[in-house]
Amino acid sequence: MSGISLRTKRIVKNRAFLALCLFSTSATILILALLIASIMAQGSHFLFNSDALGAVFAHGELSQLTKIIRWDFLTNFASRFPEKAGIYAAMIGSMWVCAICALLALPLGIGTAIYLEEFAPKNRWTALIDFNIRNLAGVPSIVYGILGLTAFTRMFGLFGSDKNSALSFDPDDAWWHIQFPFGQGLLAGGLTLMLVVLPIVIISSREALRAVPSSLRQASLAIGATKWQTASKITLPAAIPSILTGAILAMSRAMGEAAPLLVLGIPVFIANTPDNLNDNFTVLPFQIFNWAGRPQESFHQLAASAIVVLLIVLICFNGVAVYLRQKLRKPLA
Amino acid sequence: MPDTQPNLTKPAPASAPTTPTSSPVSEHVTLRVKDFNAWYGDYQALHNITLNIPSQRVTSLIGPSGCGKSTFLRWINRMNDLVANARAQGVMQLDKDDVLDRAFDVVELRRRVGMVFQKPNPFPKSIYENIAFGPRLHKHFHRSDLDALVEQSLRAAAIWDEVKDRLHNSALGLSGGQQQRLCIARAIAVGPEVLLMDEPCSALDPRSTASVEALIRELRQTFTIVVVTHNMQQAARVSDLTAFFFEGKLIEAGPTDGMFTNPKNKQTEDYVTGRFG
Numbered sequence: 001m002s003g004i005s006l007r008t009k010r011i012v013k014n015r016a017f018l019a020l021c022l023f024s025t026s027a028t029i030l031i032l033a034l035l036i037a038s039i040m041a042q043g044s045h046f047l048f049n050s051d052a053l054g055a056v057f058a059h060g061e062l063s064q065l066t067k068i069i070r071w072d073f074l075t076n077f078a079s080r081f082p083e084k085a086g087i088y089a090a091m092i093g094s095m096w097v098c099a100i101c102a103l104l105a106l107p108l109g110i111g112t113a114i115y116l117e118e119f120a121p122k123n124r125w126t127a128l129i130d131f132n133i134r135n136l137a138g139v140p141s142i143v144y145g146i147l148g149l150t151a152f153t154r155m156f157g158l159f160g161s162d163k164n165s166a167l168s169f170d171p172d173d174a175w176w177h178i179q180f181p182f183g184q185g186l187l188a189g190g191l192t193l194m195l196v197v198l199p200i201v202i203i204s205s206r207e208a209l210r211a212v213p214s215s216l217r218q219a220s221l222a223i224g225a226t227k228w229q230t231a232s233k234i235t236l237p238a239a240i241p242s243i244l245t246g247a248i249l250a251m252s253r254a255m256g257e258a259a260p261l262l263v264l265g266i267p268v269f270i271a272n273t274p275d276n277l278n279d280n281f282t283v284l285p286f287q288i289f290n291w292a293g294r295p296q297e298s299f300h301q302l303a304a305s306a307i308v309v310l311l312i313v314l315i316c317f318n319g320v321a322v323y324l325r326q327k328l329r330k331p332l333a
Numbered sequence: 334m335p336d337t338q339p340n341l342t343k344p345a346p347a348s349a350p351t352t353p354t355s356s357p358v359s360e361h362v363t364l365r366v367k368d369f370n371a372w373y374g375d376y377q378a379l380h381n382i383t384l385n386i387p388s389q390r391v392t393s394l395i396g397p398s399g400c401g402k403s404t405f406l407r408w409i410n411r412m413n414d415l416v417a418n419a420r421a422q423g424v425m426q427l428d429k430d431d432v433l434d435r436a437f438d439v440v441e442l443r444r445r446v447g448m449v450f451q452k453p454n455p456f457p458k459s460i461y462e463n464i465a466f467g468p469r470l471h472k473h474f475h476r477s478d479l480d481a482l483v484e485q486s487l488r489a490a491a492i493w494d495e496v497k498d499r500l501h502n503s504a505l506g507l508s509g510g511q512q513q514r515l516c517i518a519r520a521i522a523v524g525p526e527v528l529l530m531d532e533p534c535s536a537l538d539p540r541s542t543a544s545v546e547a548l549i550r551e552l553r554q555t556f557t558i559v560v561v562t563h564n565m566q567q568a569a570r571v572s573d574l575t576a577f578f579f580e581g582k583l584i585e586a587g588p589t590d591g592m593f594t595n596p597k598n599k600q601t602e603d604y605v606t607g608r609f610g
């Protein structure tokens with residue numbers, strides 16, 4: 001075979017590979033665009049007020065501007081009648097469980113990461129822990145739901161059934177009212193989501209800590225700082241932007257989870273916002289799941305509208321994460 | 334390459350030439366090392382090192398790479414505690430204290446023995462915070478006292494004039510030579526007796542090297558300095574005493590002038606005349 005034809009072959013191969021890459025990239029983007037377009041089309045009925053839209057864009061009546069969005073979709077509780085249904089309870093519920101999940105998972109996860117990365121000896125035991133955490137990150141979230149059901153909702157049956165609690169701390173109307181077992185309450189949901197995101201928080205925090213050059217640790221230790229002072233004053237501050245980025249992404253994962261909470265058996269019709277840590281709640285993804293499973297077309301439209309809201313929330317989370325990565329992350333050496 | 338030279342592959346005679354001449358330059362010894370051995374796992378990196386390091390002098394450690402200079406230095410402030418399989422045996426005394434004693438507090442040791450690394454490694458903080466970090470670890474300061482200490486340390490490291498107007502800017506904005514002098518100032522700020530420097534100029538350009546060398550000569554009046562260098566001219570320029578290491582052994586030690594003009598040992602002569610290494 002002559003040199004020229006080999007060269008031609010190489011160029012052709014190169015072009016073909018490039019074309020394949022371009023095709024798969026554009027296919028992904030196209031599918032995503034189609035998805036968003038179809039959801040917007042389906043969901044627009046409950047998100048936008050067509051009369052107000054017409055008034056503003058066709059007739060220039062700016063006074064109608066605030067009426068374009070159907071706020072009642074955001075402020076109504078769920079309902080049997082699609083026109084009256086809203087996602088208020090689900091949004092508030094999502095916020096609460098995510099807050100609880102963050103308060104539990106972040107200190108625990110970041111603490112674990114600091115221990116494993118900065119203090120733990122490198123031996124077989126820590127290698128085993130490391131291996132396990134990596135595997136746990138790949139466990140389907142519904143499995144954590146089953147764990148949550150046993151450990152938090154029912155507490156292994158230790159304190160009677162969840163409907164008939166044997167152990168509770170009154171008063172009922174204080175936000176910290178707690179009863180055992182946790183039943184389908186906020187604590188059970190938050191703890192279950194904590195299980196889901198904990199491996200992710202640990203892994204991303206460890207990677208953030210590992211990215212801090214060891215020359216900084218050496219410098220700190222060499223002027224007489226203890227390991228703890230080095231970790232808390234040098235390594236952790238240097239890693240915080242990346243840790244936060246990972247934490248926010250983990251929270252957006254928690255925000256989008258329905259499966260583990262489905263296993264806990266959380267209700268979908270909630271007529272009030274949670275009063276205390278044990279109160280019932282529902283979340284956006286679960287509300288969507290419920291609406292999408294109904295036969296009537298209007299409920300499918302409601303589901304699409306709720307998806308749009310969920311997507312906007314998640315995009316905001318990711319936006320903050322990207323912003324932190326770009327702005328806060330300083331050079332370290 | 335030392336390994337390819339047949340006359341050097343034989344281990345150095347164990348006793349006779351390795352006993353260094355006790356330093357005639359200074360009477361007071363800060364660091365006393367006797368029959369010191371160090372290992373990484375089963376690998377012995379240092380063999381029977383006996384060396385006295387006099388106070389307020391610059392002692393340079395020279396020798397081909399891998400001969401154990403850094404290992405020796407990192408035992409003096411016990412940075413080798415961080416290496417899981419590193420251990421040492423023998424005598425290493427800082428004044429009256431036994432450095433190798435497990436009960437001897439490394440925090441206290443490292444406050445007394447500062448270290449400067451090969452690559453400048455300022456913290457990703459302001460210039461001020463870089464200097465203030467060490468002192469704050471050991472003692473509570475009033476603001477004005479700390480300000481004074483920061484200024485004094487930066488002046489001692491001959492960098493005050495260059496940074497006094499931007500103390501609160503990031504240290505990472507400084508040039509390589511300035512960063513290295515900042516690191517020296519950071520080490521000085523906790524009030525050490527000894528400064529260890531592991532090839533402090535090897536990551537710097539010639540001008541920065543000159544500034545750091547000038548500083549080392551200056552600091553000799555206050556501190557006991559041990560500097561590892563690859564550069565023979567540098568050893569000749571900055572140090573009062575020189576110790577030549579080869580394959581984990583101390584081959585020869587003595588006043589720098591004598592080492593370069595009239596080495597007693599054939600290996601030292603070959604090395605300082607650039608025949609290998």
Ligand SMILES: Nc1ncnc2c1ncn2[C@@H]1O[C@H](COP(=O)(O)OP(=O)(O)O)[C@@H](O)[C@H]1O
Nearest residue numbers: 373376378397398399400401402403404405416
């Ligand atoms: N952390 C370590 N673990 C195992 N061996 C090491 C370690 N550090 C250094 N060594 C070995 O010890 C010897 C001396 O190294 P070092 O003190 O760094 O030499 P130098 O500073 O003179 O170049 C080398 O053979 C090196 O490979």
Ligand SMILES: [Mg+2]
Nearest residue numbers: 402403404531
């Ligand atoms: Mg070295």
